[in-house]
Amino acid sequence: MRQKLESIRNDALKEISVASDLSQVNDIRVKFLGKKGELTNVLRGMGALSADERPVIGQLANEVRESIEREIEQKMSVLREAEKLAQLSRETIDVTLPGRPFQIGKRHPLTVVLDEIKEIFLGLGFEIAETPEVEVDYYNFEALNFPADHPARDMQDSFYISPGVLLRTHTSGTQPRVMEKRAPYIPLKVIGPGRVYRRDDDATHSPMFHQIEGFIIDKNISFSDLKGTLLVVVRQMFGEDRQIRLRPSFFPFTEPSAEVDVSCIMCNGAGCRVCSNTGWLEILGAGMIHPNVLKMSGYDPEEVTGFAFGLGVERVAMLKYGIDDLRLLFDNDKRFLAQF
Amino acid sequence: MRVSYKWLKEYVDIPVSPEELAEKMTMTGVAVENIEYPGRGLDKIVTGRIESISPHPDADKLVFCRINIGSEVLQVVTGAPNVREGQIILLALVGATLPGGKITKAKLRGVESFGMLCSAQEMGLDPKNFPPDQQEGILEFAADTPLGVDARELLGLDDVVLELELTPNRADCLSMVGVAREVSAVLGTKVKMPEIKVGETSEVIDGQVTVTINNPELCGRYVGRLIRNVKIEPSPVWMQHRLQAAGIRPISNIVDVTNYVLMELGQPLHAFDYDKLRDHAIIVRKAKPGEKIYSLDDVERELSTEMLVIADPARPVAIAGVMGGLDTEITGETTSVLIESAYFNPASIHRTSKTLALQSESSMRFAKGIDPNGCLLAANRACQLIQEMGAGENVKGAVDNFPVPRDNAVIRLRPERTALIIGIEVPASQIREIMIKLGFGVKEDGEGFLVEVPTRRGDISAEIDLIEEVARLFGYNNIPTTLPEGASSEGRKTIAQTVTDEVIDVMTRCGLTEIITLSFMNPRVLDILNLPADNPLREVVTVENPLSEEQRILRMTMLHGIFDIMSRNTARKNKDLAFFEVGRIFTPVEGEKLPKETLTLAAGVMGRTKSGWQTGAAEMDFYYLKGVLETLMDTLNITRYNIAPETANPTFHPGRTAGIELAGNVVGVIGEVHPNVTDNYRLSEKVLALQVNLEELISAVGGARKYSQLPKYPAIERDIAIVVSKDVLSADVNRIIRKNAGQLLESISLFDLYEGEQIKEGYKSMAFALKFQAPDRTLTDEEVNTIHEKIQKALQDSLGAELRA
């Protein structure tokens, strides 16, 4: 009987060692340890043993059972581990397939640029004012020191709605409109973004475009403050290494007036096609608010001074994104808009 | 303004190169837009005489000429039609590079040719700058012209032309002398005024010409000078060259002199044929009603009574300051000339020239304002030149009618004010020096400077104008860079601005792309949008002077912009479009000057959503766009809005459109676009669109959100499925459920909608998931069952709903 038990153990361990999957191991369990299994069969013969032998054989039988069970457990855990690995390997996916597309729209590039500029000025303590696009002559011209019947008005060919009512030719009307409401409050720091209109339509002009007017009124505001503020703005807009250059110019509502150039963002001033080899890009007009403008809108020019500037949004967008044709901005081609 | 560098140097010393001068002027306020080198590339072109012409043996249209260029005689084959023996021409030698290409030794039909005869065009010159008989064909010169002379020298092209881009205030730089003064101020060198001495005959002007000014407010000065024994012929070559450099075509001596003085001194002159002036009388007056004149350009012009004319007792003979009349024009027969040198009111000339759409070198200068104190000088200068070139003899004296004299302005300039404006203290000595360089008189008293500004600088009338002069000549780039020091201020957006930005943000997050379209529309759009004759949207704001019919009216709807851009994209085969725009629409307001401008949001979708290999594309239908609207409302925390069927919007599908209501007001529309409209825009697919008044949305935006506690007790869910008539609105079912469910109903959601097989015709099946919850306890099944039954009953009773298992 002892012999039999030993041979069962040997047979079982041998079979377990060669089993290659869980079901085989299960079959082995049934075959050796099940109710009708070999070990049970052998143990049925225990009755025929002597009282001395019985405990000895019983103990041996237990040992055999335990060792088989242990072996089965071990084998099963090895097999389960292998199975899991196999499973994971079967689950491999092609990670290079494209992801699920989300439909996200884009802001128009002019809005992107406008938002950026607004943020810069909000950071400098400016508020944003909105004024009408259809404007009376007074705010568009007269309050800005444009004399009637003066060639200065010809610089801005206007669309008229009725006598004395026109589509604003610039956002500069923001100045008298806001000043009139707020005088004599200081410090007044305002930007006025929006659509403006001029009778021009060709490759480089659109009859509608966008400007941002900005101005400050306070005690002791000087031309050097204008230079400093614009330098800060230009650097935030185009990068810390930009330089600016001011050239004397003329606007009826500012004096002294300036055209402001920024060192070319393409060539850094070396000269290229974009800057017509000058190294400079003209980006805005500016100046000290004319005393007449302050006076007409309720400020005493002997008490306060101010500066103002106007910026073309299309120009900035085109420079920033390297857009070479103004018309693309109003063409609204899906493939163009998707790029921003 | 085109400035010949050579000519300019006659009036001022320029110790720097043209390029350096241009840079310095630009940086001090008179911008040099372009530097032109008219002679560039015109080397190896010399004068030659055609000694002989022989026919080409093998070509009818060609001849060969022997041309003497002084040093040698060259054989040249040419097809030029107007060649003659003895002619002096310009010959481009082998090696010359013309705009049309390099001249090489060539064989034309077997005959060797060593150059090319030149026309103005072939040399890249503008024929319009040449006298009429030289504008076509090869250029021809006087028989005594030396041979072998360089073309650049001959044509006065050995020069540099600075093109000034003048701002409207700097009318003083519209003359050579004016520019010279500016150069002198910039470089600190001396101005050399031309010496003006008039040779006169013994005949005196008194009694020969009378001048009457009826409107001194429009004509502040009128100077006349009389010239006898005039011989009309071409002006001298040096004068022609200078006029050409200035961009003016030489015509004849008298006209050329008036133009020359115009360019030299900035004073427009006009020459009348004296003998054609009735009674030799000049009357400066306003035009009479219905009065007409043939102007020099041979156009009959109707004058308005606002316009100033120069007249004789019979008729107007010139539109003052704008253009002369044909009747009194200088012709080949003219023998006596009256030179007019006047000062006219700038605004009046500007108006007249605009009204008549007639702009000339003269009208432009008058409109910007000339120096009334320069009139006599300019008339004298013209007489001097005419006499010097032998074109006529000057009658002694001038008629000078000067009813409105103008004195130099005297303006106070405070150094401390200057420092405040500029931001740096410019030393008083430097301010004085700048004023002197400008040719201004300076006196100093306890309070600063008193500056006397000559009348030629009409742009300077106040202290700030002088401060600007100081700033620009001090140099903008020498002014330091500082930041404003005053009280700080807070920069923040208004609620409306924040909400508008949020709207743009939500729309893009929902997959729509922003467009920006023009605010203009063609009035035809009203028909294209299907609007009937009585539709209120037909009340539009009209542009008086549009560039085209496409831009005649201002948009009163933003939908056109959306549809138009969809249409353009479709034409380019861009499919699956989802666009929105935020902007203003314009509506006229009775009794108001300005229209109402309303901030508006419009959106449109067409086609399908983006699809991937896993997920199919979904059609962007009504519910897609409605989802966008709901997301927008949710983001803005607007809860009290209502979507109700709208059957009468002519732009939209009557059965697939809804009004967007806020507090009982319709503030927008959402729906499928009417097929007639999509057809009009050549859109072959269904388009869904919405437009909403953004200002109404902004004012309805909910306050700050408050957190509500998360439920502590479990919810019980029940489904309810009903069959109802197709006409029953989902909103009605919702309303009945809510009304009968009471406080414990936490949420309703429709999870299935079905029509078709197994449902009888005209009916639909709807299934809702209801969630019940109490904040303070766990609900029992019995409680919920009771409510559920109540809901079912109500649906049966009020909607005739049939319950499904």
Ligand SMILES: [Zn+2]
């Ligand atoms: Zn560059």
